[in-house]
Amino acid sequence: MDLSLSPRHQAFREEVRRFLAEHGHKAPRGHRGDHVAWQKLLIEHGYAARFIPREYGGYGAPPDILEARIIAEEFGRAQVSPGLQGQGVSMLVPTLLEVGTEEQKRRFIPPTLTGEMIWCQGYSEPQAGSDLASLRTSAVLDGDHWVVNGQKIWTSTAREADWMFALVRTEPEAPKHEGISFLLIDMRTPGIEVRPLVDMTMEANFNEVFFTDVRVPKENIVGRRGEGWRIANLVLRHERGSLADPNAMMARLLALIDLMKAERVDGRRAIDDPVLLDRLMRIEGRVQALRANDLRLLSAKVNPDHGDPRVGLAGLLVKLETTELRHELEGLAVDAMGEFGILYDRSPELRAGGTWVRSWMYYLGLIIGGGTSQIQKNIIAERGLGLPREPRTARP
Amino acid sequence: MDLSLSPRHQAFREEVRRFLAEHGHKAPRGHRGDHVAWQKLLIEHGYAARFIPREYGGYGAPPDILEARIIAEEFGRAQVSPGLQGQGVSMLVPTLLEVGTEEQKRRFIPPTLTGEMIWCQGYSEPQAGSDLASLRTSAVLDGDHWVVNGQKIWTSTAREADWMFALVRTEPEAPKHEGISFLLIDMRTPGIEVRPLVDMTMEANFNEVFFTDVRVPKENIVGRRGEGWRIANLVLRHERGSLADPNAMMARLLALIDLMKAERVDGRRAIDDPVLLDRLMRIEGRVQALRANDLRLLSAKVNPDHGDPRVGLAGLLVKLETTELRHELEGLAVDAMGEFGILYDRSPELRAGGTWVRSWMYYLGLIIGGGTSQIQKNIIAERGLGLPREPRTARP
Amino acid sequence: MDFGLSPEQRMFQESLGRHLAEASPLEVVRQARQPSFDPNRLVPGLAALGVAGLLVPEAHGGLGLGVLDAALAAEMLGRAAAPAPFVAAFVMAPLALALAGSPEQQAALLPKIAEGRLRVGAAFAEQVAARADAGVEVVQGRLSGRALFVLDFAADAYLVASRDGGLWWVEAGASGLERIPFSTIDTTRRVGELRLAATPAEPLPGASPAVLRRIIDAGRVVLAGDTLGAAQHMLEAAVDYAKTREQFGRPIGSFQAVKHMCAEMAASLEPCRAFLWYAAHAQDALPEEAALQAAHLKAHVAEVGTRLAKTATEVHGGMGFTDLLGLHHWFKRIAWNRQMLGSPEQCRREAARLRGLAA
């Protein structure tokens, strides 16, 4: 047990700080600023695409999880954008690096890294929720093209995206997990329609995408026909953990404490209400537990010889526990504000732009999305504890 | 909506009160006193076995639920034993009245009512928990006798009992629910062995009963062969509700309030700890909800034309909600006492004889017993909400 | 002894439910957030069914019924997530006038309320939970200050509780009155702020702290009724969805996890119904219990409703989170009811005080 950093990593932290002091003012803030220019600067200095080979447009450093964490921590502390975090960078690039052809890598990775090519993910379908593998969008080979028909849903950046990486059914006769292929689709192809999907926050955080006879060049398949399910799962695993940054949760908790110090009812600050304070401390204890759990996961990645037999289980639970806890944390903020907690839109008297109640609802969406809590519990029980799978049901 | 009593029922309440004032001092207290004599006095005046026909040893009044409730309330208020409440009176007698032969009624009901014949229930078996119908204790007809072999468990008064009413498998070839019969077994028959079953309270609230070639006269079957499951279910329904006297829960809540006024930590009474007080008020709110629910169920029994379509659902939930709430209520008492809460046996400094922590554990047993919370939820979902049953599983 | 609804009460609920299914289907619920939507659009229909005059004495053209009947109406309104005024306009206002109004005020105002021609907002939030810079003072018979979270805000007049426990009638067009509408997550009901600067107002002569208490308690019971109805809708929607939506080749309602979520919802919600009846009846007939029952009911139903709204949304999976089914309107209605006229924590604190367990 040693929570200190090596001299090399301490020096790296100093280097990141110097970069931020010198260049931080150039970073885009929210929608303002030039994201592509910033991203290029970051790659040049090795603070984005750090571990991607140079021949594909990355910085080419050898993988080092602690460096990645130091970058995240320092950019977070300085409140400077750490560059692109979208599904292209986080999901497609690792997939192509692992199973893409050399041509696919050279064509798609460099512009994705700089943000000049924006991606969306086409996995979910209306009829295939928890049972993702039952997807129906079909791709039929017609000469040199796949002809795609069907519908995707929960596509978060479909309106901005240049390309989509999608799962489609290419082998209708095969068992359902073996009939799926992984396809790259240019969003400008005729026959694609994108419809914004308004959710309970009354914003369109997601979209529906409709395909009608959309022709996709044959070579845009990643991996072999029928391998799509396996390929998608290589990366899905990363997504399950990515919602779970405990540093972000701790920052949110500190903001909640500030809020509870500011809100007064009957002349008393919310933080001075012992019942609300007890709820706050309960949540803080759970945040502490998940922070320590995250340290453990990180440490196991850094030290491949960690010898920690239960670390797999410690990873499986993150999505479930984090999204539920975050929903509760945001809900406590709403309760601490009382009537002010449910103000929304641009209402007079609105606190913090309504982010607390919006996040409270949004995190209910995240409890559901990317595998509902029910699916997470199945995974924990089956993969983590070795309990038997649901028995096959008898056909009537 | 009218919570007042009719003049007739008001007069009846006065009558009960007069009886208690005059005779209450004769009632047995705990293990002391003559239970049989008291029971006979109660039957004579119509405060026990009130609605059982005279020819079977009862008082013979026409059924009236409000009278029953008035008796329960007044005896409770006066803290006088309301007579026998055991499984003989509450479960066997209604069963015999409904499906017993004339001879069975005349032989078994009168001594059961007076407490001269004590019964135990032989339903559960070690291998048949939630899946009660998979019971294995067999009864094979051999001349004029059933020969019984097997084992029962969770038999609460087996050591005191003269007789057992049991479910046994008489038709091994029939589907599992149709192969069961309802048998009356004299506990003095050779081949019966009773072993006390110590539970987590470290008391033997239950027993195991072993049968080895136990010969039971052929005529001791109730109903027909194979009808046992249906017969048992006639009465099991009553048992599910009987754990759920909200008046008892309210009395327990008042005792908890007294306890919290008496316990002091750091110079502060437990009741003055806002966090504990909030927990207490949460529980009180839930008790109030269940009390109102109970009034609704009672009223629907009194008024057959109640026209309340959801009253069935309101009945199905009682076991689940009551046992869980009661366990929480007792647990709050333990927490309010802190270290004193876990004292046990005859420890110095023991509060209230250790009943709080004992009840906390005992109610965990009741959450499990008589259909676990999981089984209760299945019942609510299937019978109450019409959700589909678990599909049959495919044989591998 | 009869603890249940009368045939008339049942029929009233059914006919109100039928009316709302027509007058307030999902499209209308959705429209309510548009600036062009008239927040009193459903009032004439409700008035025709007697909903506006439930608590108005018969002598003044109403039905002269009690808080229980109002709670039953609220249940149906919550169930439909109906975009209509109710708790202030047709419960707190007529109750206030009946309890504290002068005979002249009653004669002049109650009939119009019962007819749906006079919509009244209620400014009581500071009596429940005072905010530092809010509250209404009386100076020489005129009102000054701020009243926040005024219920049924799109009104012709307001009943305003002043800091000293008085009750005042303020016309919407009175001088020195500024009206600032708020936006909340629930777009079906209107709240806002009144800013008063030496605003002329007419006192209700019978006002007293006890009367204010009764009005607030009735409001709490009615909001609990609304939550019960909204939660019942969400439960039924979840059960229906679970019966029809298939995953892994079977209806999701045959999976035990989903089944048990539905069972837990039903088991926690159904006792709220009897609790609502009892607590509402207590307002009408059991004055010694009325305040305690209202506080406990408001807190308990809010907790059950909040958990149920989350669970029902989860049963719907991603569809529950989108606007496609509109389920979130009920979720938000429940969240709104939770915070108005006393949060659960606050109601439990009051319950403890009423029980003599806290200062």
Added chain:
Amino acid sequence: MDFGLSPEQRMFQESLGRHLAEASPLEVVRQARQPSFDPNRLVPGLAALGVAGLLVPEAHGGLGLGVLDAALAAEMLGRAAAPAPFVAAFVMAPLALALAGSPEQQAALLPKIAEGRLRVGAAFAEQVAARADAGVEVVQGRLSGRALFVLDFAADAYLVASRDGGLWWVEAGASGLERIPFSTIDTTRRVGELRLAATPAEPLPGASPAVLRRIIDAGRVVLAGDTLGAAQHMLEAAVDYAKTREQFGRPIGSFQAVKHMCAEMAASLEPCRAFLWYAAHAQDALPEEAALQAAHLKAHVAEVGTRLAKTATEVHGGMGFTDLLGLHHWFKRIAWNRQMLGSPEQCRREAARLRGLAA
């Protein structure tokens, strides 16, 4: 950076686990409630493994390890529900002597503790939660008063915290000392009351409120470790039972309800392990966080453990409720740990104070 156990720590846990499987199987756990059972029966074996001397400096014959190692030992003891002294005898006592004892006291006492020849109880309950008629006063260098819930009560001597923040060494045979054993639901560990009447005692010269704080915090971390181990045992027992017990023709672990109960247990418990490591490490290396981490850990693990103990019992059905499998010993161990050295509510109140959020 390495957040995890060293190979030595892992091996230590494994060998302790193997030892306890032999020395403290279920029969021994059961026997512990008999009056004839020697509560220190397991001490020689534990001492031979180094468990008694974990926190004793090497100069005094111990291993000179930290609170983290003690917490890891506690986890294994809890996992076995081992009827043995630990938290007072081998954590709080050596820590107190090391932090506040004179060189002579350390030289005289610490080696005997490490050898398992000197068993020490700890009387700190009044420092955590004062009861009206308890507490120990110092008059002319002698102790008078009552100390309740003295941990590891079957001891040769006691460390007693006095009201003024002092720490005192009291021999079991001292004059004016009356020992009153208590019975609790947990029959594997002994607590009781010391009644002192002008009892001679030797002060630990370095005692201070800060030292007391450190000792209590270490005790809290160790009790949390015990709960983690006991809960881990219950979880594994439940998972094993679910895999083998059949109902309705299939293992109950294939029913989603049971599966999800197991998943919820694991999901809530597993983060407690990293939390324990971190909070224990903080006692050894991060003094500015130590008290806060101990308070949060104690509260959080107690809540998780209590819920888990209930759920694991339910998964076992009726068998969980009986004495046949003995599962209840672990249930009770968790319940006992919850109340000792600060209940969850109290620990959270302290955490809020340490965070500067409450007075």
